[in-house]
Amino acid sequence: MPAARPPLLQRLLALLRSLGGRGSVLGLPYLWLLIFFLLPFLIVLRISLAQMDGALVSDLFHWTETELTLTVRLGTYQLLFTDDLYWSTYGLSLLYAGVTTVVCLLIGYPFAYFMARSSTSLQPLLLMGVMLPFWTSFLLRVYAWKALLDADTGWVGTALKALQVDDLLFAIGAIPAEGQFMYSPFSLVIGMVYTYLPFMVLPLFGTLSKLDIRLLEAAQDLGATPWQTFWRVTVPLSRGGIVAGAMLVFIPCVGEYVIPELLGGPETLMIGRVLWDEFFSNNDWPMASSVAVIMIMLILVPLAIFNRTQSEADKR
Template identity: 75%
Template sequence: MTQVPSAPRAHRSWGWRLVAGVPALWLLVFFLLPFLIVLRISFLQMEGAQLADLLVHADGGWRFAGQLQSYALLLDDSLYLSAYGRSLLYAAATTLVCLAVGYPFAYFMARAAAGLQPLLLMGVMLPFWSSFLLRVYAWKGLLDVQTGWVGRLLVGMDADRLLFLLGLVPAPGQLMYSPFSLVLGMVYTYLPFMVLPLYATLSKMDLRLLEAAQDLGATAWQAFWRVTVPLSRSGIVAGAMLVFIPCVGEYVIPELLGGPETLMIGRVLWDEFFANNDWPMASSVAVVMVLLILVPLALLNRSQERARAGGGRT
């Protein structure tokens, strides 16, 4: 029996190193090193307008001059804790709304005619062709109850009173600068990031599995929940992460569409850096925000690896 010659092991080794090394180098240069710089600043002290040294040479040796005062203040001041809580809450609400709106649309795109799918995909990506800032700023006019057609429509339907009863607007007829306008703006902005991964997953699904489920007596609804949704779990997770992560640290949308009651951690970070000129405090806020995002991601990745390992053993 003849054996197919394989590529030299050295060539394969260099190829794998190149494929794995380029993304690793990118993350090292553009994520890890900047994060380490911010982490270092979070332990420093301000001496006027300058940062103190982390290591001080005294008595013939080096002494660590860092401090944990910034992190202690984060746990003690309710301003930071409430800002973190609101950021996580609004990011989670935006992710759920994007999933509820984006999944049916992605499902429709995946089941549409082959000639129609590129047009639908272009429609999802079309907002990226215009300025993000202009698109968000346009909602200020759209939600105006006097001149904006969205605001007048909601008031005409008495939807503003329902939103007031739900605590999403401060008063009937006041749609702007509220949790409603904030979440609406973030859903509008980040909805394509939910639709695209879902479409990529649903379009590759083998439709014969649905036929098999129906042959076994499953209704269309049962086949959807027991076949389609589990098979699209990777798209759901990818879309949720693409929406949730940037929403946590969002600054522009809360600044333009939010109000005092919707203060998020992105605005607090901006104020500490540029208004208060307190770089150690701002850096500690940024470090905790990154950890709030990375720790759940690491736990999710670990659970998925365990699930794949368990499935492989069975």
């Protein structure tokens, strides 16, 4: 005799049956977002509107016998918009995330295109090569760049120094001194590009591998050069993969902490480091939560605007 189901499970199953198949498919992702995104965001927002009461965060609501009082403190947000430190870290975070995204696109698009045009027997091997770094610890891979970029002992650093690339990097301000590749904007971007490049390659490969070759042949039959075919046919049809890869790289780069801490220098202070300092060094949870809320808004607002313009363009 089958065991009786718990009442909560029975209610959930009854709700799913009442919604139907389509409602279940659409409802489960929204439920996931509600539990793992919206609720944590509301908790962070609530902390940002409170203040530290010793080692604890004060309550927003205060109950008495006759009234309920709501106390909202906006001092942390006022400080955010008036202190140049936070503005500069937000700007640097967006700048380095944008540079990393562009470099990943410039490197990842040709590689994804080559993978998509390779034989079906070779594609699994190439995919394995893209995903192989994930088999190694993230920290070990970042630490490896500290040895590789050493100008005296690292083979990457010695090669760049022998080719006098450090002169160019120093001229554009990417390194603080000639021959010093570590703890600079250059080492920071190198580390983030290396780490997040697979997140650009995989969506591009998924899009380019589904591209109809007959469209490229038709463009060539109509007299288009290979360059014109690439820009007018291939790139527009792979726009979805470009956007997906850019979002997968840009969003985590904005809040990156480990790579700037290990490879960056004093001039590469990003918002992830500020969050860490506010939480664990200053023990100022409301300030750290305010920083996190503004960072999330900086990411979500442009993304929402882009999605809206894309949906409007698709309707035309």
